[in-house]
Amino acid sequence: MSCRNCSGEPQVLCSSGQLFLQPLWDSLRTREALLLSPFFPVLFSISTYVGFCLPFVLLDVLGPRAPALRRYKIHPDFSPSARQLLPCLGQTLYQHVAFVLPVTLLHWACSPAQLPREAPELPQLVHHLVACLLLFDAEFFAWHVLHHRVPWLYRTFHKVHHQNASSFALATQYMSVWELLSLGFFDMVNVTLLGCHPLTVLTFHVVNIWLSVEDHSGYDFPWSTHRLVPFGWYGGVAHHDLHHSHFNCNFAPYFTHWDKILGTLRSSPGPAW
Structure with a gap:
């Protein structure tokens, strides 16, 4: 079973198993620029x-x-x-900025991503x-x-x-x-x-x-x-x-x-x- 849907784009087909998650995914896709930003994984992880x-x-x-x-x-x-708390928090922030972010930027540059329309x-x-x-x-x-x-x-x-x-x-x-x-x-x-x-x-x-x-x-x-x-x-x-x-x-x-x-x-x- 399938239906034309959910993101307002008639060419997208959603199976019945996708209908539960499709509204959530459509909402996230409205922020596509943020999701595809090389900074998003680091910000998402830290927050x-x-x-x-x-x-x-x-x-x-x-x-x-x-x-x-x-x-x-x-x-x-x-x-x-x-x-004890502040050094732990400080080290987490420092390592994400100094090490995780450069790795993320390199991965983003080598493997540009696209978001699928279907959930x-x-x-x-x-x-x-x-x-x-x-x-x-x-x-x-x-x-x-x-x-x-x-x-x-x-x-x-x-x-x-x-x-x-x-x-x-x-x-x-x-x-x-x-x-x-x-x-x-x-x-x-x-x-x-x-x-x-x-x-x-x-x-x-x-x-x-x-x-x-x-x-x-x-x-x-x-x-x-x-x-x-x-x-x-x-x-x-x-x-x-x-x-x-x-x-x-x-x-x-x-x-x-x-x-x-x-x-x-x-x-x-x-x-x-």
């Missing part, structure tokens, strides 16, 4: 990241004045200070989103294990991320340039290999940033992602906190199957609430 971090920063600020919040903290007696079908978007998350999880697991098992790699590239023993949201991207660019490379390769629609790419980046921030937030809420995914398939914030505490377990960023297969899974204790 999404900071936007997801801010609620947790506010919770950390309110924590000493709201004892009820402490029951949801993995480390109830820890709150990051301004001397992806919803099942296709979900399929590609899950595939991207699983691929990223496997790639980062291998990268992560390697950088912990090879002392030179750990000292040179990964140690900076472990400088904060107790995680907090803005420490998510407190990492070396090599690590930041490696994770960005995994993202770019996966969406390219799968041929993801630009709307799927945006959705994947939003979900990936949110999950990484939540994993480092230090808060284990009843509605946290790992409590919504059944059968212990997803590790979550307590799972990742154990990695920062013990270094030799829970290397996968999100899911638990690779750690189970290779014997590096360590279960987190239940919440105090």
Whole structure:
């Protein structure tokens, strides 16, 4: 089933599976100049990241004045200070401007993009989103294990991320340039290999940033992602906190199957609430 649609352009055909996402995609396409700008990926990444971090920063600020919040903290007696928060934010902004932006400009110059008129079908978007998350999880697991098992790699590239023993949201991207660019490379390769629609790419980046921030937030809420995914398939914030505490377990960023297969899974204790 198909229909003439949705962007006001009669030559565009939309299948019934596209109708759900087509209005959203048409709205985004009205900002095509912004979406195709070489500056958009950096602005989008920074704004999404900071936007997801801010609620947790506010919770950390309110924590000493709201004892009820402490029951949801993995480390109830820890709150990051301004001397910890500001360097993390500053390093994220600096690395995106000094390193991510030039790479983005180079990619934009070598591979000019165009936006398709049709939105992806919803099942296709979900399929590609899950595939991207699983691929990223496997790639980062291998990268992560390697950088912990090879002392030179750990000292040179990964140690900076472990400088904060107790995680907090803005420490998510407190990492070396090599690590930041490696994770960005995994993202770019996966969406390219799968041929993801630009709307799927945006959705994947939003979900990936949110999950990484939540994993480092230090808060284990009843509605946290790992409590919504059944059968212990997803590790979550307590799972990742154990990695920062013990270094030799829970290397996968999100899911638990690779750690189970290779014997590096360590279960987190239940919440105090």
